[in-house]
Amino acid sequence: MPAYNKADLERRMAGAVEALKHDLQGLRTGRASTSLLDTITVEVYGAHMPLNQVATVTTPDSRMLAVQVWDKSNVGVVDKAIRSADLGLNPITDGQNLRIPIPDLTEDRRKELAKLAGTFAEKAKIAVRNVRRDGMDTLKTDEKKGEISEDERKRLEAEVQKLTDATVADADAATSAKEKEILGK
Structure with a gap:
């Protein structure tokens, strides 16, 4: 055979x-999209996990992403992962939430x-x-x-x-x- x-x-x-x-999908086009953060992995609990397994990502408006981190101890790690993803994004920490303004390209x-x-x-x-x-x-x-x-x-x-x-x-x-x-x- x-x-x-x-x-x-x-x-x-x-x-x-x-x-x-x-x-x-992970490349941004100037509009907020939850898929923008799909390629980001976060090192938590001794393992690399996709961002969507440690937080909820939403788009409150067309120029902003909101990331609600489920475990408060992971907020700093998530912030760092988003900043180092080379997407040109700078999250603003607000308790367990991160607000990410989408700048013009x-x-x-x-x-x-x-x-x-x-x-x-x-x-x-x-x-x-x-x-x-x-x-x-x-x-x-x-x-x-x-x-x-x-x-x-x-x-x-x-x-x-x-x-x-x-x-x-x-x-x-x-x-x-x-x-x-x-x-x-």
């Missing part, structure tokens, strides 16, 4: 695009964020190409074992390449949309 599994390749490539979309900061979006996209494309390489290697192995013919290998390789091209196009589309949103075009 051949080891090649198209469904597994599709799942892994789709996972790379989903990870990219999650990363892109400068043109330089917009360009920086668009560049970061491109970096995320390149990481996703590398992951997709690695999955493609695994698929191609599996097909060659299957052919050497005599489980598939040379013609079948070539047909399946074309299928893998088509899947790769479509997935890379999805990643490019997601990145392009986010860059337009960041640059305000």
